[in-house]
Structures are given as C-alpha cells and as structure tokens.
Amino acid sequence: MSALAAQVSDSVHFIGAFDPKIRTFDIIMKTANGSSYNSYIVRGSEGVAIMDTVKKEFSAEFFVRLESLCNYEEIKYIVLHHLEPDHSGALEELMKRSPQAKLIISGRAVMMLKGIIKADIPFETANTGKQISLGDKTIEFLSTPFLHWPDTMSSYLHEEKILFSGDVFGSHYYDERLFDDEVGDFSYAFKYYYEHIMRPFKQYVLQALNLYNRFEIKTIAPLHGPILRTNPQYYLDKYEEWSSEEKFRKNTFGKKMLSVFYMSSYDNTHKMAEVIMEGADTIEGIVASMYDLASLDEKNMIDLLEESDAIIVGSPTINGDAVKPAWDLLSCMAFLESQGKIGAAFGSYGWTGEAPEMLHDRMRWLKFRLPIKPIKIKLIPTEEELDECFAFGKEVAEITMGKMVEMEI
Amino acid sequence: MVTVSLKDDNIIAHTSVGKSLREVARKSGASMEFGCRVGDCSTCIAKVLKGKELLSPINDKELLVLAAVGTEDDSLRLMCQCSVEAEEGEIEISYFF
Numbered sequence: 229m230s231a232l233a234a235q236v237s238d239s240v241h242f243i244g245a246f247d248p249k250i251r252t253f254d255i256i257m258k259t260a261n262g263s264s265y266n267s268y269i270v271r272g273s274e275g276v277a278i279m280d281t282v283k284k285e286f287s288a289e290f291f292v293r294l295e296s297l298c299n300y301e302e303i304k305y306i307v308l309h310h311l312e313p314d315h316s317g318a319l320e321e322l323m324k325r326s327p328q329a330k331l332i333i334s335g336r337a338v339m340m341l342k343g344i345i346k347a348d349i350p351f352e353t354a355n356t357g358k359q360i361s362l363g364d365k366t367i368e369f370l371s372t373p374f375l376h377w378p379d380t381m382s383s384y385l386h387e388e389k390i391l392f393s394g395d396v397f398g399s400h401y402y403d404e405r406l407f408d409d410e411v412g413d414f415s416y417a418f419k420y421y422y423e424h425i426m427r428p429f430k431q432y433v434l435q436a437l438n439l440y441n442r443f444e445i446k447t448i449a450p451l452h453g454p455i456l457r458t459n460p461q462y463y464l465d466k467y468e469e470w471s472s473e474e475k476f477r478k479n480t481f482g483k484k485m486l487s488v489f490y491m492s493s494y495d496n497t498h499k500m501a502e503v504i505m506e507g508a509d510t511i512e513g514i515v516a517s518m519y520d521l522a523s524l525d526e527k528n529m530i531d532l533l534e535e536s537d538a539i540i541v542g543s544p545t546i547n548g549d550a551v552k553p554a555w556d557l558l559s560c561m562a563f564l565e566s567q568g569k570i571g572a573a574f575g576s577y578g579w580t581g582e583a584p585e586m587l588h589d590r591m592r593w594l595k596f597r598l599p600i601k602p603i604k605i606k607l608i609p610t611e612e613e614l615d616e617c618f619a620f621g622k623e624v625a626e627i628t629m630g631k632m633v634e635m636e637i
Numbered sequence: 638m639v640t641v642s643l644k645d646d647n648i649i650a651h652t653s654v655g656k657s658l659r660e661v662a663r664k665s666g667a668s669m670e671f672g673c674r675v676g677d678c679s680t681c682i683a684k685v686l687k688g689k690e691l692l693s694p695i696n697d698k699e700l701l702v703l704a705a706v707g708t709e710d711d712s713l714r715l716m717c718q719c720s721v722e723a724e725e726g727e728i729e730i731s732y733f734f
Contacts, residue, residue: 353705378678378679568668569668597646597666599666632648634649635648636650637652637656
C-alpha cells in the first residue's frame with residue numbers, strides 16, 4: 229500500500245483505501261479488478277471536512293492517509309453521502325478521535341445511522357441547497373436519493389468545481405494511479421457498476437443528473453474506483469444515455485408493452501399463453517408479445533422485463549412448484565425497477581396447481597401491481613376456459629392502459 | 638363505506654372504518670412500497686390528495702420522520718401509520734409525487 233494521500237485539486241486529497249483482493253462485492257457483483265473505498269479530505273481556511281470513510285477493516289489505511297494531512301482537532305465536518313458499511317466503517321472511530329466535528333447526513337439516513345452505530349451520536353441533516361463553509365471553501369449538498377440507497381446524497385465544492393457523487397459514477401476497479409487518465413481501461417467496470425447498482429433506479433438517476441447539470445463540473449469524485457477528471461461530461465452523458473434507453477424504445481413504439489412469458493410441458497400452458505396474448509392485443513395502445521422461457525437467456529430476460537409495462541408469467545405445476553425458468557425470470561427483477569409494472573400469472577396443471585399463485589405471490593413481493601387473480605386450468609383447456617384466458621389477457625391490457633379496478637377490502 | 642383511490646395503481650378500494658392503509662395497499666395488490674412498516678424508515682411516504690381529515694391524526698413518529706426528510710407539506714403521511722377513521726367519504730392517495 230502506498231501511504232500517500234493523492235492530491236485531487238488544490239484543497240482536496242484522496243484518503244481512501246484500496247481493496248485489490250476483493251472478488252465479490254455485496255454478494256451480487258463480481259469484482260475481477262478489486263475495488264477501492266474512496267474518501268476525501270477538503271481543506272479550507274477555517275478547517276477541514278472529511279468526505280466519507282471506508283470499510284471497517286481498512287480503517288488503519290484510511291487513518292494513516294488522514295493523519296498525513298491534518299490533525300483531528302482541525303476536522304470541522306464529517307460528511308457521509310451514503311451510510312452503507314463500506315463507507316461508514318471508520319465513522320465511529322473517527323468521531324471518537326474528532327469529537328468536535330459535526331456529522332452531516334441526509335434526512336433519510338437518520339434511521340440508518342441508528343442501525344449502523346448503536347449509540348446516540350450528534351448529527352445535522354442536509355437537503356438540496358444546504359451549504360457548509362470551511363472559510364474560503366463552500367460545500368453545497370444535493371439530495372440524490374435511491375442511488376443506490378434511499379439515503380444517498382451528493383455534494384459540490386464550489387471553488388474547485390468538484391462533485392462528490394456518492395456511489396453514482398463509481399466503478400469497482402482497483403488501480404492506485406486513481407485518475408481516469410492514468411488508470412487502465414475501466415470502461416467495462418464503469419458500465420458493469422451502472423448495470424448492477426444504478427439500473428433499478430433510472431428515474432432517480434435522471435433526477436440527479438438534472439441537479440448535477442446546474443453546476444459546472446471539473447472533477448467527479450465517486451466513492452469507488454477512478455476519479456473522473458478528464459472529461460466529466462462524458463460520464464454524465466453515459467448515465468443519461470443508459471437511463472433513457474428504455475424511454476427511447478417506448479417512444480419509438482409509442483405504445484405500452486405487454487409480455488407473456490411461459491413454459492409448457494404438454495402444450496397446455498402454451499395454448500393459454502397464446503390466447504392471453506391474443507386477448508391483450510385487442511386493446512388499443514398495447515403491443516403484446518409472447519416468449520418461451522426455454523429459449524431466453526438472462527440478458528434477454530432483463531431487457532424484455534425492463535421495457536414491458538405488463539408482465540404475465542405462465543408455468544405448469546411440477547411437484548407442487550413453478551418451473552425453474554419462471555423463477556429465473558423473476559429473479560432478474562433484482563436488476564430492474566418493478567414499481568409501476570403490472571403483473572399477472574397463469575398456468576395449466578395436472579394434480580395440485582400451485583404454480584400460478586406462487587408466481588403471483590412472488591410478484592407481489594417484487595412490488596408489481598397485481599390487480600387480478602391468477603388463472604389456472606386443469607390439464608387441457610376447454611373452449612370456455614380459453615375464452616376466460618382471452619378475457620384475462622384483455623383485462624390485464626385494459627388495466628395497463630389505465631382502467632380503474634374496483635374492489636372491496 | 639369509505640372509498641380509497643390509489644390512483645397510481647388504478648385501484649379503487651371500498652373499505653370500512655378502522656382499516657389501515659397498509660392493509661388496503663397489501664390486499665389490493667398496490668405497488669406502494671413499504672420498508673420497516675413501523676414508521677421509522679420513510680419508505681412509504683405518500684401524498685393524500687383528498688380526504689386527509691378522514692384519516693387517523695398524524696402521530697409523533699410521522700412528525701419525526703417527515704421532519705427528518707425535510708418536508709413541511711402537511712398532506713404527506715406515512716402509509717404504515719394511517720388508518721381510516723370515518724364511516725364515509727373519499728380518500729385519494731398518490732405515492733409518485
């Protein structure tokens with residue numbers, strides 16, 4: 229480890245820690261290049277601000293870098309843009325060493341702070357527009373929630389045009405050369421991070437970009453990976469492009485997308501799927517499509533789920549369960565935002581027929597809108613039962629187009 | 638009967654005095670997000686567009702959480718803390734605001 233605290237600008241230094249050996253982050257992400265926990269120090273004429281800390285087991289490295297640049301008595305503010313343990317791990321110790329420092333967190337972070345540090349510690353909350361002063365340096369806060377935790381905020385150092393973006397614009401990419409113009413090619417890591425961390429929160433990304441665009445940004449200082457100083461606008465544009473793709477595709481079609489996904493063992497669930505799609509397709513403004521889950525890979529599943537306004541999933545029941553590809557499909561929602569999407573389930577069965585209700589229940593936990601009950605048919609559907617399937621598809625499509633559903637609770 | 642319109646989900650729920658809005662949301666299949674469900678986390682903040690007088694009075698937990706997120710809008714409530722208190726009327730709620 230190099231103990232040097234790298235200089236980012238006249239008054240800002242990197243004092244974070246490097247984790248070259250990490251290979252899986254947060255269970256879901258592969259980190260072939262390792263990662264870093266970025267933390268920064270901002271020095272003004274009337275004190276110092278520490279911007280985030282590091283994962284607890286890397287505290288020693290963080291404190292060595294911090295001590296090379298300031299005394300604990302000089303620290304006026306500690307800012308946590310996001311309270312996840314990889315950034316708050318050294319907070320408690322830092323506050324012990326700098327009891328005079330004011331902790332600044334977002335309003336949404338208050339309850340998380342109590343969950344992370346099991347003691348009452350003083351803090352102030354910040355929302356968009358709040359400023360703190362270090363004498364000749366001013367830091368302004370921006371509320372950028374859900375990127376990727378509810379509590380996330382960003383901040384902007386006016387005098388040096390530096391955006392402290394939290395996890396936004398991060399990469400899991402270890403390289404002690406630190407700056408985007410000096411490290412290796414991290415473009416894969418930058419996109420991979422977006423896909424796995426920010427993609428479910430596209431609407432919030434676009435809201436945050438609107439806030440960022442109010443400022444002239446010379447450098448982006450994220451919480452993981454390279455510091456972006458060469459052409460910050462390139463990274464802002466990439467986030468805008470990736471977060472707007474779905475909207476662009478919808479605008480191209482100009483209609484709402486309804487997708488019927490199914491698996492079938494004796495063609496019965498397949499027949500149901502066909503008729504459900506036909507029913508849905510009769511509704512003006514809907515484009516209905518159907519997909520055999522046996523032939524979809526994960527990437528296709530994620531893309532189709534993302535662009536669909538309504539998702540109808542069909543599975544036969546085998547040994548009291550839905551089939552694995554149906555569960556695999558729904559597990560892809562971990563990468564996407566499901567709020568606002570309409571869901572429904574169906575399937576043919578031989579003995580017990582639990583699958584449609586199980587899928588319906590899973591979609592409820594995934595926060596789909598589930599306005600109508602699942603439909604299940606014993607073995608081969610009759611003509612009357614296929615008519616019910618047609619009406620089922622039509623009803624889901626009508627609701628997708630805005631029809632209100634009345635119920636008694 | 639009280640009518641609760643969850644306009645973002647195209648749902649009109651006819652319900653009765655004493656029902657919690659969390660129960661209405663859950664049973665109707667609404668997409669309203671809930672986190673801790675005990676009034677600590679702020680996940681279920683929603684705007685009561687109509688009929689706020691038909692709901693239980695705002696409680697201390699709600700006041701604390703709403704102050705922490707920096708809002709002074711008195712039509713915002715935590716859905717996990719509200720219940721229907723009237724015999725009749727119309728309540729309209731939006732959670733995308």
